[in-house]
Amino acid sequence: MVSIREVAQRANVSVGTVSKYLNTPHRVSPVTSRRIRKAIKDLGYVRNEAARQLRAGQSKILAFVALELSNPFSGEVAQAVERRAAEAGLFMVLVSSSGDAVRESEYIEMFVQQRVRGVILASGSTRPADLDLLAARKIPTVLLDAYAPSDRFSSVGIDDVFGAERAVTHLIEQGCRSIAFVGGPDTIRQVAERIEGAQRAVRDHPGVAFRVIATEERTVPAGRAVGDAIAARPQRDRPDGIIAANDSLAIGIMQALTARPGIRIPADIAVVGYDDIDFAASATVPLTTVRRPRHILGRTAVDLVRDHAEAADPLPVRRIVIQPELVVRASSLRHGQDRTAT
Amino acid sequence: MVSIREVAQRANVSVGTVSKYLNTPHRVSPVTSRRIRKAIKDLGYVRNEAARQLRAGQSKILAFVALELSNPFSGEVAQAVERRAAEAGLFMVLVSSSGDAVRESEYIEMFVQQRVRGVILASGSTRPADLDLLAARKIPTVLLDAYAPSDRFSSVGIDDVFGAERAVTHLIEQGCRSIAFVGGPDTIRQVAERIEGAQRAVRDHPGVAFRVIATEERTVPAGRAVGDAIAARPQRDRPDGIIAANDSLAIGIMQALTARPGIRIPADIAVVGYDDIDFAASATVPLTTVRRPRHILGRTAVDLVRDHAEAADPLPVRRIVIQPELVVRASSLRHGQDRTAT
DNA sequence: CCGGCGGAATGTATCGTTTCACTCTTCCGT
DNA sequence: ACGGAAGAGTGAAACGATACATTCCGCCGG
Numbered sequence: 001m002v003s004i005r006e007v008a009q010r011a012n013v014s015v016g017t018v019s020k021y022l023n024t025p026h027r028v029s030p031v032t033s034r035r036i037r038k039a040i041k042d043l044g045y046v047r048n049e050a051a052r053q054l055r056a057g058q059s060k061i062l063a064f065v066a067l068e069l070s071n072p073f074s075g076e077v078a079q080a081v082e083r084r085a086a087e088a089g090l091f092m093v094l095v096s097s098s099g100d101a102v103r104e105s106e107y108i109e110m111f112v113q114q115r116v117r118g119v120i121l122a123s124g125s126t127r128p129a130d131l132d133l134l135a136a137r138k139i140p141t142v143l144l145d146a147y148a149p150s151d152r153f154s155s156v157g158i159d160d161v162f163g164a165e166r167a168v169t170h171l172i173e174q175g176c177r178s179i180a181f182v183g184g185p186d187t188i189r190q191v192a193e194r195i196e197g198a199q200r201a202v203r204d205h206p207g208v209a210f211r212v213i214a215t216e217e218r219t220v221p222a223g224r225a226v227g228d229a230i231a232a233r234p235q236r237d238r239p240d241g242i243i244a245a246n247d248s249l250a251i252g253i254m255q256a257l258t259a260r261p262g263i264r265i266p267a268d269i270a271v272v273g274y275d276d277i278d279f280a281a282s283a284t285v286p287l288t289t290v291r292r293p294r295h296i297l298g299r300t301a302v303d304l305v306r307d308h309a310e311a312a313d314p315l316p317v318r319r320i321v322i323q324p325e326l327v328v329r330a331s332s333l334r335h336g337q338d339r340t341a342t
Numbered sequence: 343m344v345s346i347r348e349v350a351q352r353a354n355v356s357v358g359t360v361s362k363y364l365n366t367p368h369r370v371s372p373v374t375s376r377r378i379r380k381a382i383k384d385l386g387y388v389r390n391e392a393a394r395q396l397r398a399g400q401s402k403i404l405a406f407v408a409l410e411l412s413n414p415f416s417g418e419v420a421q422a423v424e425r426r427a428a429e430a431g432l433f434m435v436l437v438s439s440s441g442d443a444v445r446e447s448e449y450i451e452m453f454v455q456q457r458v459r460g461v462i463l464a465s466g467s468t469r470p471a472d473l474d475l476l477a478a479r480k481i482p483t484v485l486l487d488a489y490a491p492s493d494r495f496s497s498v499g500i501d502d503v504f505g506a507e508r509a510v511t512h513l514i515e516q517g518c519r520s521i522a523f524v525g526g527p528d529t530i531r532q533v534a535e536r537i538e539g540a541q542r543a544v545r546d547h548p549g550v551a552f553r554v555i556a557t558e559e560r561t562v563p564a565g566r567a568v569g570d571a572i573a574a575r576p577q578r579d580r581p582d583g584i585i586a587a588n589d590s591l592a593i594g595i596m597q598a599l600t601a602r603p604g605i606r607i608p609a610d611i612a613v614v615g616y617d618d619i620d621f622a623a624s625a626t627v628p629l630t631t632v633r634r635p636r637h638i639l640g641r642t643a644v645d646l647v648r649d650h651a652e653a654a655d656p657l658p659v660r661r662i663v664i665q666p667e668l669v670v671r672a673s674s675l676r677h678g679q680d681r682t683a684t
Numbered sequence: 685c686c687g688g689c690g691g692a693a694t695g696t697a698t699c700g701t702t703t704c705a706c707t708c709t710t711c712c713g714t
Numbered sequence: 715a716c717g718g719a720a721g722a723g724t725g726a727a728a729c730g731a732t733a734c735a736t737t738c739c740g741c742c743g744g
Contacts, residue, residue, distance in 0.1 A: 001399070044478060044479075046451075046454050046455055046479065047455050048396070048455065048457065049452070049455035049456045049457070050392045050393075050395035050396040050401070050456070050457065051392075051396050053392035054390070054392040054393050054396050057343070059392070060452075068421075069411075069417035069418070069420050069421045069424075070414055070417045070418050070421055070620075071414075071417070072412055072413075072414050072417070074417070075411035075412045075413070075414070075416070075417050076411070076412045078411050078436075078438075079410075079411045079412055079438060079440070082411075082437065082438060083440075086445060086448075091437070091449070091452055092437065093435045093436070094411075094420075094435070094436040094437075095424065095433070095434065095436075096420075096421060096424060098421070098425075103428060106428075107433070109388075110391070110433055112388050113388055113389050113390065113391040114391045114392070115390065115391070115392065136386055137386075137388065219620065220620035220621060220623075220624060221620060224624075248620070248621075251621060251624045252620075252624060254624065255623065255624035278412075278561065278562035278563060278590070278594075279562060279590075279593060279621045279625075281562075281597065282562060282566075282593045282594060282596065282597035282625055282626050283621075283624055283625065283626070284624050284625070284626065
């Protein structure tokens with residue numbers, strides 16, 4: 001493996017000069033530069049990042065811990081994070097915990113070992129011990145979208161309690177009297193907050209029943225399973241309004257329900273999703289959903305990390321909350337009024 | 343920052359012993375182990391991966407270059423890669439090129455600098471210079487799903503020419519006489535192969551017209567735009583069979599088309615997608631599509647990288663090709679026969 | 685009582701960069 | 715002509731962990 005030493009030798013300069021050329025080229029004379037450039041090319045030299053990092057004490061990696069890659073929403077947030085990170089000369093490293101707290105711990109341990117520049121947590125169920133570790137090592141960390149307010153870490157999130165409350169209020173206004181929330185596990189903050197919002201809306205309207213149908217995953221197939229289970233019940237036992245923890249679930253539920261001849265959406269059961277992924281508008285029945293601005297979320301998180309990383313003294317914790325927007329489509333619209341967007 | 347030296351000091355042993363404890367604990371006496379463990383805990387010591395790597399010469403990172411994170415298919419392949427990598431004690435680092443070759447070059451340069459254990463390329467448009475670099479440095483590299491056969495790198499892929507040919511043949515059998523392929527850019531191998539397959543099917547059936555409708559992206563909104571454009575044409579100018587480069591596009595197209603009163607799917611226009619993502623079955627009209635086994639793809643790629651990385655001598659290049667499967671659903675089914683799955 | 689054995693611990697060179705204090709030129713203004 | 719500044723290059727000291735040759739020590743068999 002060819003090192004800077006050999007480059008120096010071949011270019012007839014000292015190691016220090018090659019390093020200077022690599023880092024501050026304008027401080028090296030043109031003649032020497034040319035020689036060094038040639039030597040690098042001839043030898044096929046590539047800088048060893050480990051050594052550089054060892055010296056520098058920190059890396060150029062920005063770690064992003066996502067909940068699930070299969071959900072397009074996560075994917076788009078990740079894409080936004082990556083773009084913004086690249087603009088800042090950082091490299092995003094993406095991992096997904098898939099709800100496995102042990103794996104997530106391992107990843108975080110690894111990030112600490114790598115001395116990453118910052119961490120964005122979007123998994124919603126990080127262990128307290130891991131948070132302690134990040135705080136103790138003073139690694140700039142931002143909670144994205146899925147965390148309870150913290151006085152240790154800055155965060156950017158969506159007011160999901162409000163979003164779910166708004167969505168369920170809408171269902172009730174459409175005439176639903178028996179609401180079901182589908183999703184889980186409620187150890188995931190995103191899920192817990194949405195349940196809470198739904199409950200609030202129900203509490204404000206006496207005479208409306210509410211239940212939670214728990215799932216392990218939040219995918220289309222999981223939604224299908226729930227839909228089938230609901231369809232299998234006697235009619236009086238079915239909810240007439242469903243709010244799902246995300247769009248994937250909602251789409252699966254709708255698919256299973258519409259496959260049954262006796263059930264119409266929204267006439268018999270109205271459905272509301274969460275996220276407004278691209279597929280929501282093109283589902284079996286166009287899906288009413290709570291839109292969350294994914295790009296803003298990602299960009300803001302990166303900016304927060306950078307602010308903390310670049311500050312000389314510890315910055316005060318910042319908390320950014322974005323209000324979501326209800327997008328009404330056919331899956332919940334019984335009377336035809338009140339349309340907000342398509 | 344606390345280093346191994348301070349741990350040694352506090353535990354009253356030499357640095358060598360601490361290192362031994364860290365790497366081969368069973369070779370350290372229980373008493374000493376206990377002292378070291380305590381010192382590590384008291385000081386909050388975390389191993390510095392950069393230093394370890396500098397010494398070891400290689401990292402535990404497996405790099406995965408994806409095309410686009412917003413597509414659920416990519417997300418699920420990535421998830422499979424991550425799982426398999428974790429089983430092998432490796433950490434997946436995921437980046438997406440978003441079709442930007444310059445960015446991709448930067449990423450690959452970074453991976454080489456990091457001395458990653460291996461690289462999986464799934465972007466479909468890697469520059470030859472980057473491939474040369476990977477080959478020159480002997481970094482175990484596997485081409486995933488989107489590359490022409492190479493005699494330098496092992497690959498695992500799907501026979502997309504066959505898949506597209508099969509899909510278009512199916513459209514023709516359903517009575518389509520004017521086929522359009524929607525997708526692009528054809529610099530992406532995946533796209534180019536599917537166009538080729540479609541053309542083959544058409545060539546075998548005289549009297550069938552074929553055209554390519556190019557797009558920049560392969561997303562739902564891009565599909566909607568194409569759908570609107572097609573709907574805006576006079577009827578005789580519209581294709582009666584569409585094959586899209588992936589499901590996202592197809593779903594967008596269908597959404598735009600079904601919004602027009604004069605167009606029915608599949609009666610007026612039959613549509614076939616590619617990938618069989620979860621959303622395909624729950625689209626406006628359930629989508630006929632070419633299923634690609636995403637988990638096998640991801641797992642196999644990791645295994646190939648490992649084989650190459652662990653081999654003492656350079657391993658011969660291996661090429662694994664998986665046949666895709668046509669899944670027929672309502673979006674293309676005009677006569678009711680020939681259903682394969684739901 | 686001694687030689688030898690083996691497990692445990694030690695000390696140090698090494699990996700490839702960057703940084704920084706330093707030397708050596710050159711050139712400018714007075 | 716001289717002092718001084720600026721520019722270019724040097725060389726060695728880190729950074730933190732690991733590998734390896736070496737030392738230490740207790741014990742056993744002869």
